[in-house]
Amino acid sequence: MSSDISKVLVVGGGIGGLCAAIALRRQGIAVDLVEIKSEWTVYGVGIIQQSNVVREMARLGVLEGYLEAAYAFEDVGIYDLQGNALVRIPGQRLAGPEYPANVGISRLSLHQVLSTTAIDLGTQVRLGLSVESFQQDAAGVDVSFTDGSAARYDLVVGADGVYSKIRGMLFGDTYKPRFTGQAVWRYNFPRHPSIDHLASYVGAEGNAGLVPLSDDLMYMFSTSHEPGNPRYEPAQLAELMRDRISKIAGLVGELREQITDSSQVVYKPMEVVFVNEPWFKGRVLLIGDAAHATTPHLGQGAGMAIEDALVLSLELCGSGSVEERLERFMTRRFERCKYISENSIMAGEREMARDATFDRIGLTKAMLKLTAEPI
């Protein structure tokens, strides 16, 4: 370990921040983590994690607990809006032949696995506070927190999401989240026996996906064009979600009438941001959505945050000045995250344009090929 990086502050206790804490602790680096929420909760529904993420979970040393909490599956099935199979894309077992290719996992379960591991490894977590300000010199960063406390760190990692305060402190107003024109609708159901893989239903008239989360649970997602980013009455959400998937038949059509509880609909406008220059200044660095929040079309946003965390821990322990190590981190991360970011956004634009020539299958295959490459 490079002795000049022995104490790191991670700002944000989401997926990226927790993975950074785990990866840094495994390198013997002391980690303080501050999370702005005083109740460390995450919202319902689940998340798709593809083969590159399963591989990195193994390298983070959390694979066992993670797989216990997840639903493992192999293939991705793409169907038309009538439910006819178009293609089955086989999964790649990148973590090793004994481990599954992909998983679906509830966000709450993922949070529990990651937060328990980070704390067990000695991460000092403080909830309900943030960074008030920082000042850095060549050897470290003096941080003042919103509760009046202060501490000095060798490095500060901003993992505080799409609305990152740390990004604003580094780059001012240069990078602001942008609404893409689309939103995502999600709803949990008891798992249907046929949903033992990720099933994606696509066509010009709409789209939806069904993702297994456990033996008993799956969730549906659908993306829709929402010009002007309207604010809907919470009580309307079930009816609106039914409307957005009304052109889809097959299993999605059967499930549609079960979307009745508006309080269980998770509606999220899509917002993106990409920091198009090095994600660090001096000893303060951004990872995850703080640097490159994109749309969920390729199911890789969290995957990129997790990879950032792992690569950061590896590079910090390498040789050279802090700047050289952070530059090597950027070399390993920038183009890969840019590809995911741009192509996810492009997929949403094609959906909004109802572009029948959009080769979604080709894009999915290209993304899987790229993300299978080692980081």
Ligand SMILES: Cc1cc2nc3c(=O)[nH]c(=O)nc-3n(C[C@H](O)[C@H](O)[C@H](O)COP(=O)(O)OP(=O)(O)OC[C@H]3O[C@@H](n4cnc5c(N)ncnc54)[C@H](O)[C@@H]3O)c2cc1C
């Ligand atoms: C609808 C939708 C579906 C998605 N589906 C998938 C998927 O299937 N697969 C996938 O890989 N990705 C998916 N993503 C993307 C994924 O959720 C994000 O990329 C991922 O959560 C990013 O992790 P993060 O830790 O960088 O940020 P976040 O998860 O946003 O975590 C940031 C944390 O920082 C905290 N915080 C914020 N501000 C401060 C502050 N000032 N001080 C301290 N703490 C702060 C927040 O409370 C939060 O806990 C999806 C995204 C959306 C919107």
